[in-house]
Amino acid sequence: xxxxxxxxxxxxxxxxxxxxxxxxxxxxxxxxxxxxxxxxxxxxxxxxxxxxxxxxxxxxxxxxxxxxxxxxxxxxxxxxxxxxxxxxxxxxxxxxxxxxxxxxxxxxxxxxxxxxxxxxxxxxxxxxxxxxxxxxxxxxxxxxxxxxxxxxxxxxxxxxxxxxxxxxxxxxxxxxxxxxxxxxxxxxxxxxxxxxxxxxxxxxxxxxxxxxxxxxxxxxxxxxxxxxxxxxxxxxxxxxxxxxxxxxxxxxxxxxxxxxxxxxxxxxxxxxxxxxxxxxxxxxxxxxxxxxxxxxxxxxxxxxxxxxxxxxxxxxxxxxxxxxxxxxxxxxxxxxxxxxxxxxx
Numbered sequence: 001x002x003x004x005x006x007x008x009x010x011x012x013x014x015x016x017x018x019x020x021x022x023x024x025x026x027x028x029x030x031x032x033x034x035x036x037x038x039x040x041x042x043x044x045x046x047x048x049x050x051x052x053x054x055x056x057x058x059x060x061x062x063x064x065x066x067x068x069x070x071x072x073x074x075x076x077x078x079x080x081x082x083x084x085x086x087x088x089x090x091x092x093x094x095x096x097x098x099x100x101x102x103x104x105x106x107x108x109x110x111x112x113x114x115x116x117x118x119x120x121x122x123x124x125x126x127x128x129x130x131x132x133x134x135x136x137x138x139x140x141x142x143x144x145x146x147x148x149x150x151x152x153x154x155x156x157x158x159x160x161x162x163x164x165x166x167x168x169x170x171x172x173x174x175x176x177x178x179x180x181x182x183x184x185x186x187x188x189x190x191x192x193x194x195x196x197x198x199x200x201x202x203x204x205x206x207x208x209x210x211x212x213x214x215x216x217x218x219x220x221x222x223x224x225x226x227x228x229x230x231x232x233x234x235x236x237x238x239x240x241x242x243x244x245x246x247x248x249x250x251x252x253x254x255x256x257x258x259x260x261x262x263x264x265x266x267x268x269x270x271x272x273x274x275x276x277x278x279x280x281x282x283x284x285x286x287x288x289x290x291x292x293x294x295x296x297x298x299x300x301x302x303x304x305x306x307x308x309x310x311x312x313x314x315x316x317x318x319x320x321x322x323x324x325x326x327x328x329x330x331x332x333x334x335x336x337x338x339x340x341x342x343x344x345x
Contacts, residue, residue, distance in 0.1 A: 020129075024125075025053065025057060028053065029046075029049060029050065029053055032045075032049040032052075032053070033045045033046050033049050036048070036049060048101070051094075051097060051098070051101070052094070052098075052114075055090050055093070055094045055115065056115065056118045056122075058090060059086065059087065059090050059115045059118065059119055060118070060119060060122045062082075062086045062090075063083065063086070063119050063122075063123065064126065066079050066082045066083055066086075067079070067123075068318075068319075068338070070082065072319075072338070073278060073279055073280075073338075087112050087115055087116060087119075088112065090115055091108055091109075091111040091112035091115055092108055092111075094111045094115070095107065095108045095110075095111040098111070130317075130318075133317065134317075137314050137317065140314065141314055173185060180222065183218075184218075184219060184222050187215045187218050187219050188219060190215055191212055191215045191216060191219070194208075194211075194212050194247075195248065201247060202246065203244040203245065203246060203247075204244060204245065204246075204247045205241065205243075205244055206240045206241070206243040206244060206245050206274075206276060206281065207240050207241050208247075209245055209247065209248075209249070209250055209251075210236060210240060210274065212251060213234065213250060213251060213254055213272070213274075214234065216251060216254060216255070217232060217234060217254070220232075220258045220262070223262070223264075224262070224264055228264055229266075229267040229268070230262060230264075230267075230268045230269065231268070231269040231270075231271075232269070232270050233269070233270070233271040233272065233273075234271075234272040234273075234274075235272070235273045235274070236273075236274045236275070237273075237274075237275045237276075238275045238276040238277045239276050239277065239278075240274070240276050242276070242279075243276045243279060243281055245281065245337065246311065246315045246316075249308065249311065249312075249315075250274075250283055250335070252305065252307070252308045253283070253285045253308070253333050253335070254270075254272060254285065256285075256305065256333075257270045257272070257285050257286075257287035257331070257333075258270055258287070260287060260289065260290070260331065261287025261288050261289070261290075261331065262287075262288075263288075263290045266288075266290055267288070268287075268288045268290070269286075269287065269288050270285070270286070270287045270288075271284075271285070271286040271287070272284070272285055272286075279338075280336070280337065280338055281335075281336070281337040282334070282335070282336050282337075283333075283334075283335045283337075284332070284333065284334045284335075285332070285333040285334075286330055286331070286332045286333075287330075287331050288329060288330065288331075289326060289329050289330065289331050305324075309322065312335075316337055316338075319337065319338040320335070320336060320337050320338065321334075321335070321336040322334070322335050322336075323335075
């Protein structure tokens, strides 16, 4: 038990970005002040160190922004241009402030070099930390996969039996001239085949995931008729065929929307929108709310959403954003996926 507690605690500390950044700058500031206190007063050392580290911090976070916005998306010219521009402006401003404070002329190239050297230092730390977190996450994923495989082996039903049964029901529905039931059985079989066989990969084309969402929607429509006051919308846009995604990542949000957003006795709606541009994916889900008490008390839905959030943390660390809000009778989910969704390497 003690052996597993340390990696878990270390993972939580590594994951607390704000605390790590505050600790890093505090330690760096303290060490720099102590080193310079021998040549000048403590107050002067603290002031000059604070000014220099402020510019280093600005350069660092601007660089991190450029890394995520441009370099990770392979926009090399925009990344390089933004980096050179920011270093030039910060170096010139830092040189002017330093010259004003010390009453002596400085060197702009020297300031830019100092900032560049510091950027290399902080970038190395960033990627080293990301490597540690990735190794720990890989260990966690491996352990969970082993547990899942054991659970499946204990409760495994031969999938061929299920598909053969569905095929028999499909043929029976056709013989009885019930096309709606036959269509529903066919879509259910298609969805089950995707879940059992085709989703056992790390990434899948976004278009395939969209097909399963549409099949799920068609199955849900069997619950109500045209006379019911229910509206279902699903819009897609952008380069869906150029993106990949972890399988079965979007469907739980759709399932949750239908589960809580549709009530046959009340006006209801579910609105879905999926867009993909330059490797970035945005998926938004809106559904009507019919009593928050029922939704809050549903343990299955809460567990499903927790599982999706955990998958996002493991599969898309620092490259996803999930917003869930409820208000004015609307439950809204917005998921953004950044780098890692592009189909081309």
